[in-house]
Amino acid sequence: DQQVKQNSPSLSVQEGRISILNCDYTNSMFDYFLWYKKYPAEGPTFLISISSIKDKNEDGRFTVFLNKSAKHLSLHIVPSQPGDSAVYFCAASGANSGGYQKVTFGTGTKLQVIP
Amino acid sequence: DSGVTQTPKHLITATGQRVTLRCSPRSGDLSVYWYQQSLDQGLQFLIQYYNGEERAKGNILERFSAQQFPDLHSELNLSSLELGDSALYFCASSVSLTGGSEQYFGPGTRLTVT
Numbered sequence: 001d002q003q004v005k006q007n008s009p010s011l012s013v014q015e016g017r018i019s020i021l022n023c024d025y026t027n028s029m030f031d032y033f034l035w036y037k038k039y040p041a042e043g044p045t046f047l048i049s050i051s052s053i054k055d056k057n058e059d060g061r062f063t064v065f066l067n068k069s070a071k072h073l074s075l076h077i078v079p080s081q082p083g084d085s086a087v088y089f090c091a092a093s094g095a096n097s098g099g100y101q102k103v104t105f106g107t108g109t110k111l112q113v114i115p
Numbered sequence: 116d117s118g119v120t121q122t123p124k125h126l127i128t129a130t131g132q133r134v135t136l137r138c139s140p141r142s143g144d145l146s147v148y149w150y151q152q153s154l155d156q157g158l159q160f161l162i163q164y165y166n167g168e169e170r171a172k173g174n175i176l177e178r179f180s181a182q183q184f185p186d187l188h189s190e191l192n193l194s195s196l197e198l199g200d201s202a203l204y205f206c207a208s209s210v211s212l213t214g215g216s217e218q219y220f221g222p223g224t225r226l227t228v229t
Binding site: 042045 | 219
C-alpha cells in the first residue's frame with residue numbers, strides 16, 4: 001500500500017523556468033510533509049517541510065503547497081538551476097498505532113534542469 | 116557532510132550469509148532510522164529507534180534486526196541473505212520524534228548479495 005505517491009518518475013525543465021514536482025497521499029492522518037533532494041552516491045538531504053495546518057511554505061527558490069482536501073502537495077522551484085538536477089523525494093509523517101511518528105517516503109521524481 | 120556516518124560503504128557477500136551495518140548519528144541526535152532503497156525504488160522505512168528504544172517499525176523482514184546502543188550508535192543486522200536483499204541501506208538521524216523534524220541521512224551502505 002503506497003500511501004505516498006509521486007506519479008512522475010522524471011521531469012525535464014529549462015534553466016530559469018519553474019519546476020513543479022507533485023506528490024499525492026492517501027492517509028489523512030499525516031500531519032507533516034517534507035521534501036528531500038538526493039544526488040547520486042549521496043544520502044538524501046532535507047529541503048523544505050510543511051505542517052498540515054498550513055497551505056504554503058516558502059524558503060528562497062523553493063515553495064511547497066499543500067492541498068489537504070485533494071491530499072496533494074507540490075514543490076515549486078523558481079528559477080530552476082542546473083544544480084537542482086537530482087531525485088526529489090516527497091515524505092509524509094504521521095503517528096503510528098503506538099503514538100510515535102512514522103515517516104513514509106514516495107518513490108521519487110528525477111529532475112533534470114537543462115542549461 | 117550531514118554528520119551521520121555509515122560503515123562500511125560497500126559490502127559484497129554471498130547468499131545465506133549475515134552482515135552488520137553500522138551507523139553513528141549526528142552529535143546530539145537521539146533518533147535513528149534505517150531505510151532500504153532497492154533499484155528504482157523509493158526509500159522503504161525499516162525501523163526507528165529513539166534513545167535506545169524501538170519506536171516505529173516499517174516493512175522490516177524477520178531476518179533483519181536492529182538495535183541502538185547507549186552511545187546512540189545503531190547497527191542493522193541482516194541474516195540469511197538473499198539476492199533480493201541487494202540494495203542501498205541508509206541510516207538517518209534526527210534530534211527528536213516530532214514529525215516535522217528533518218532527518219539527516221548518512222551516505223549509505225551498498226550491499227551486494229551474490
